[in-house]
Amino acid sequence: MKNSNSTVAWWIGWILLTIGSFFIACYFWTWFIAEHVGNIKTGGVSVLWVTAVFGTWMIFLLPLIILMYNKVDKAYEDARIRREGLALKKAQEEKLGKNPGFRTQFVESSKRLLEDRLRKKIGKFPQAIRGGQLVTAVLRDGRRVKNVFVADKKEILGVYGLEKFSFVADDIVDLEPTDLDKLPPFEPQHWLRLDL
Numbered sequence: 001m002k003n004s005n006s007t008v009a010w011w012i013g014w015i016l017l018t019i020g021s022f023f024i025a026c027y028f029w030t031w032f033i034a035e036h037v038g039n040i041k042t043g044g045v046s047v048l049w050v051t052a053v054f055g056t057w058m059i060f061l062l063p064l065i066i067l068m069y070n071k072v073d074k075a076y077e078d079a080r081i082r083r084e085g086l087a088l089k090k091a092q093e094e095k096l097g098k099n100p101g102f103r104t105q106f107v108e109s110s111k112r113l114l115e116d117r118l119r120k121k122i123g124k125f126p127q128a129i130r131g132g133q134l135v136t137a138v139l140r141d142g143r144r145v146k147n148v149f150v151a152d153k154k155e156i157l158g159v160y161g162l163e164k165f166s167f168v169a170d171d172i173v174d175l176e177p178t179d180l181d182k183l184p185p186f187e188p189q190h191w192l193r194l195d196l
Contacts, residue, residue: 007075014068021060022053029053102158102191111168112156112194118175122153125177132157134183138174139167147178158193160186165194 029052033040040049114122128134131152137145145167147160156169161184 010071014064014071017064018061021064022057025053025056025060029056102188102193104193105165107156107165107168107194109155111170114150114154114156114169114172114175118172119154122150122175125175126180128178128180134178134180136176136178137167137172138176139171140173141171143167147184150175156194158191160184160191162192165192 029049030040033045033049033052037048038045040046122133122135125133125135128149133150133153135148135150137148139145145159145162148156149158149160151157159165
């Protein structure tokens, strides 16, 4: 906010200097020409006044234009450095797994482990990927949670489509295999990973 106020104040100052320099040139040449040459309303004197005022104003404007160019160039350079810094930080976080594109919620391993009878049952289900099954979990309260990912036939590692993990493995009374031929188009931002 402070930087934004400083920039606005700088631009207002620059505009005032630009306008003020015109009036300074105007005042000086009006006085000087009237004092040394003659009335401004006479023939060639008005042309002399216009040339002198605008010529002097252009001389005043030159350092102001250079100053403005440097200020704008610095602002663009700062914005580019910030943009590149954020892109680099994001790339590093993704590389380190801090911002992998999916959502995470830490759930203790003990609350993610299936009981023995469910481990035996899931062993007969087809694998979605090597070492992992995608199942529908039937809970004690009657809810059915689709697309629950179970690794090594024992541990829930993630759920697709849930905002928050709202049950534990002990709440599961039954498991059903997911039809792998009718999967939704999975998008990383809809995965909720539980082991991070």
